[in-house]
Structure formats: C-alpha cells, structure tokens
Amino acid sequence: MSSPGTGNTFDGSTATYAIVIIAAIIIKVVILVYVCRKRSQIQSSNNVCPDSQFLTLTMDKFLNDMEREKPIRFTSQQLRIATDNFTNLLGSGGFGAVYKGMFSNGTMVAVKVLYGSSDKRIEEQFMAEVSTIGRVHHFNLVRLYGFCFEQNLRALVYEYMENGSLDKFLFGEDKKLGFQQLRAIAVGTAKGIAYLHEECQHRIIHYDIKPGNVLLDAKFLPKVADFGLAKLCNRENTHVTMTGGRGTPGYAAPELWAPYAVTHKCDVYSFGMLLFEIIGKRRNFDSNLPESQEWFPKWVWKKVEAGNVVELLIVCGFEEMDKDMAERMMKTALWCVQYQQDSRPSMSIVVKMLEGALEIPTPPNPFATYLIGSNVVPNKNNGSTHTTWTDNSCDLESSSVVARSTLACATPVMRKYGIEMAST
Numbered sequence: 001m002s003s004p005g006t007g008n009t010f011d012g013s014t015a016t017y018a019i020v021i022i023a024a025i026i027i028k029v030v031i032l033v034y035v036c037r038k039r040s041q042i043q044s045s046n047n048v049c050p051d052s053q054f055l056t057l058t059m060d061k062f063l064n065d066m067e068r069e070k071p072i073r074f075t076s077q078q079l080r081i082a083t084d085n086f087t088n089l090l091g092s093g094g095f096g097a098v099y100k101g102m103f104s105n106g107t108m109v110a111v112k113v114l115y116g117s118s119d120k121r122i123e124e125q126f127m128a129e130v131s132t133i134g135r136v137h138h139f140n141l142v143r144l145y146g147f148c149f150e151q152n153l154r155a156l157v158y159e160y161m162e163n164g165s166l167d168k169f170l171f172g173e174d175k176k177l178g179f180q181q182l183r184a185i186a187v188g189t190a191k192g193i194a195y196l197h198e199e200c201q202h203r204i205i206h207y208d209i210k211p212g213n214v215l216l217d218a219k220f221l222p223k224v225a226d227f228g229l230a231k232l233c234n235r236e237n238t239h240v241t242m243t244g245g246r247g248t249p250g251y252a253a254p255e256l257w258a259p260y261a262v263t264h265k266c267d268v269y270s271f272g273m274l275l276f277e278i279i280g281k282r283r284n285f286d287s288n289l290p291e292s293q294e295w296f297p298k299w300v301w302k303k304v305e306a307g308n309v310v311e312l313l314i315v316c317g318f319e320e321m322d323k324d325m326a327e328r329m330m331k332t333a334l335w336c337v338q339y340q341q342d343s344r345p346s347m348s349i350v351v352k353m354l355e356g357a358l359e360i361p362t363p364p365n366p367f368a369t370y371l372i373g374s375n376v377v378p379n380k381n382n383g384s385t386h387t388t389w390t391d392n393s394c395d396l397e398s399s400s401v402v403a404r405s406t407l408a409c410a411t412p413v414m415r416k417y418g419i420e421m422a423s424t
C-alpha cells in the first residue's frame, strides 16, 4: 500500500486502470482478427455474396458512410431488394417515381427512380452533382444517402420522411396541422432554403420550391426535398411544364419563363407562393371561389393595400392570438413575390421576418407589372419602390465539389468525386 510522501504512486486505482486498458486492447485485437477473417472470406468468394450476407455488408458500410457523410453508390440489385422490387409507390413527380424501401437493419429509405436512360456520357456529370448534393447537410434538408447509375436504373436514395409531403396537409382531407405547426414549417423551410443559398460551400438554387417538395418527418418538422435535382437531371429537357420553362406553374418566378437572367431569388419567389398557401390552407388559385378570392395572393395584396386584413384573417379562420403572426406572414409573402428580383429579400432575411426579429415595411404592389403586361426585365429595378435588404449571401454558383477517395473498388470517376460502392 502506498502512503502520502513515500513516492510510491503505483496504488490500487492505478492497477485497476492498467487492467482496464489491457482488457480494452485484447478486445480490440479480437475484433480486428474477426474482421480480417471475415474480409478474407468475402474476398475468397470472389466478391460475390449471397443476398443476406450482402445486405448485412451493405448496411455496415452504409452506416459507416452515412457517418462519414459521403454519398454511396448502390447497385440496382441492392435497391431492388430494399424496395421489394419497387412495389410500394409513394408518389411521382416531374423527375421520376418514388418508392418506399428498407435496408436490413430497419433503416427506411425513399428511392426515386429517375426518368430517362443512363447515358454513359453523363455519368461523370451525374456523380459530380450527386457528390455535391450528397454532402449538403442541414436539419431542414432531406438527406441524400446515395444513388444508383446503371444502364437499366438511375435512382436516388433519400432518407424516408414518415409524414410525406406538405401538400397533403394543406389541400387534402387531412387538415390537422394547427397554425403554430404551420408557422414552424414555414420557418424551417425558409431556413433550409437559406442554407442552400447562403451557407453551402457552393450555392444551390432549388428551382422547384412548392408544398410537394417540403416533406414532414414523424414530428411534422419540415425538410426541403429535391434540391440540386434541376441541375442533376438537366431539367430544361426533362421536366415538361405548362410554361415550357423550369419549375412548376404557380410557383415559378416570372424570370423562369422569360428569357431573363435567373438568380437564387427565383426560390424566394416560389417560397412566397408556398407561404401564401400555408396561410390560406388552400391552393393559391381556386376557380371555384368568387372572382375576388380566386387568386389568393392578389386577394391578400388588396386587403393589405387597403389596410384591412381583419376580414381576411377571419375568413382564413385565424384565432385572435395568431392574427399578428398571420399578418406578418402575409407581408413576408408579398415581399417574396415581388416582380423585381432585387426587391425580394434573401432567405435569411425572410427567416428573420418570420421569426419576428425584423420590422417588416409595407410591401409595394407585387402584381403591378403583371397588370400592365409590360416587358420589364425582372432583375433590373425600373424605378418601382425598392428596398435594399441587408444581405450577407455569397455569390457562388452551384458547381461540383471534387473530393478524393482512396477506395480500391471505385472507378476513377467515382474516386474523383469521393463516391463509394455500398458493398464490395
């Protein structure tokens, strides 16, 4: 036994500590030997694994890669197994059909099978874009786990969102979301877009903000889906819309269907349209309503202009305690849909407006230009009321991130973009 002042520091607690360390080392060595054996078994079977073994391996690697936040390359066979041969269709849109899937450890995924063929020539571009969007992480953005690029299948593998898309809760039978929940959804969505525009290493313009692309998790918290898809799928050719331009009619900014320069502010416009629908819990355009209420954004503008939003708030069913917030949301939406791109605030300003951290000036008429039908260039200020928003956003364009990987199984192109196979 040691006593103070004898200089002998090797007491009982030190011995216990040493034993714990030795035990930890032994356990590690045992695990290492086990893993090496397992690996050599797999290699000796010439890299062909039976399905069950293969799925376990997939999941180990999948979870490792998820932690390392890298996009993963899946084979069509892997996705076929995970989706039970693409049986559970969640829905479909302009880019493809989405199927529910599950990996062997219980991780749920949504697999979007993209329309069109897998042209070898676009493989590199595809991987460059996937590696960019697969590395974008934010609480309010749907996570892209990986992809498949084979001749017979081009697909994206996303995190699964339990409550599906917001449109169901705004326009469907199930209108159970209360105003506070909807407000939180608006703020979260704005934060997700602000991240894409202002905080990502490479600015990403979404081009298709709408209720169908806001997904809700088990707690109804929002995540923006499908960012980066326009570039990935070369939307101009693949996404046919009524306007012949990009985006979805009703949400697409005027500059998207006119030959004008397009900036990230087109997303601000679409967010404004989405915000109107959140406020009204109705589609912005509804021909079944009286003419004055047919187009909700215009109706809101008329009331705000007249300084008489009370009637509107009553018609929309707002409770007394929510009215100030609802009015704030209306003004924010009117700023977002300004015809001039420069007059629209950045998304970080929009977040502040919605959170009440900023005084919101009365917006100018966003629809004046539409009424006179002039050919005003939307990104130039033509003498209309103009507010300069203090804005820290950077001026980067969306482009590919080139990262390095030393994985032996990857092709040179995959290595270039830091993409790994789900199973080797």
Ligand SMILES: Nc1ncnc2c1ncn2[C@@H]1O[C@H](COP(=O)(O)OP(=O)(O)OP(=O)(O)O)[C@@H](O)[C@H]1O
Binding pocket: 090, 091, 092, 093, 094, 095, 096, 097, 098, 110, 142, 158, 159, 160, 161, 162, 164, 165, 208, 212, 213, 215, 225, 226, 248
């Ligand atoms: N990650 C996901 N988790 C759960 N459901 C999803 C997921 N992604 C998509 N969905 C469901 O699939 C439906 C179709 O999605 P999809 O993105 O193909 O179409 P969209 O959003 O209506 O149009 P767009 O092609 O313009 O994005 C969505 O409305 C949603 O219900």
Ligand SMILES: [Mg+2]
Binding pocket: 093, 212, 213, 225, 226
């Ligand atoms: Mg979508």
